Amino acid sequence: MSLSIEDIFRQAAGARGGGPLYLQLRRSIEEAVRSGLVGPGEALPSERDIAATAEVSRVTVRKAVQHLVADGILVQRRGSGTFVASQVPRVEQSLSSLTSFTEDMARRGLAAASQWLERGVFDPTNEETVILGLGAGEKVARIARLRIADGNPLAIERASLAATVLPDPGTVGTSLYAKLDETGHRPVRAIQRIAAVSLGREDAQLLDVAPGAASLRIERTTYLPSGRIVELTRSIYRGDAYDFVAELRLQAN
Incomplete structure (x- = not known):
């Protein structure tokens, strides 16, 4: 006979080991x-039911669940309950080549899609003016997109370019x-800075993960053959979906 999720919690209650109770319950969940007792998108029993079945306090249940939410295994939806998070395939991304998200996904046989968050021409910020080398009165084109592969949101990209390079972001x-290739403005090299960050509520909602979940923030400036900076992009990548890989070579003495 196959076990139910309630059986798992009962077994945990009858086989107490060492360590804090919330860690034991976390392992059971x-x-x-x-x-596969509960699959992606399925709801867990209520906090009260888990506490009663596992013979622990609701505080213990809450702490165990919070840790699993932080790990991206569970997701909580206000007013609805706790659910198993959608599992996305991990993407291995090289840091040695300058390619687009669409090209990366195509090489992996994944269907790339985008949800537009912002697209237009604006007055530049001081930072955009300095980094992009804009002259007095020049505008900046901004595009922001939620990047999706096979239906799974993987990253948020926010790019700024001189409006002379991209006069119509639409x-x-x-x-x-x-698009930049069509106009002779495709970059040939880039500098990237990577940092680990916790997702804020708005970005977490877009990426369908819990607020505070781990992510990677990448700031990229790209250059034309002339050495001019053509693009400033700040991206947020899901920490549970991306592995960034760089090839290193031993430098000869």
């Missing part, structure tokens, strides 16, 4: 998820670099 299709 994780086992139920990993074994003409950008699935790939910004394909």
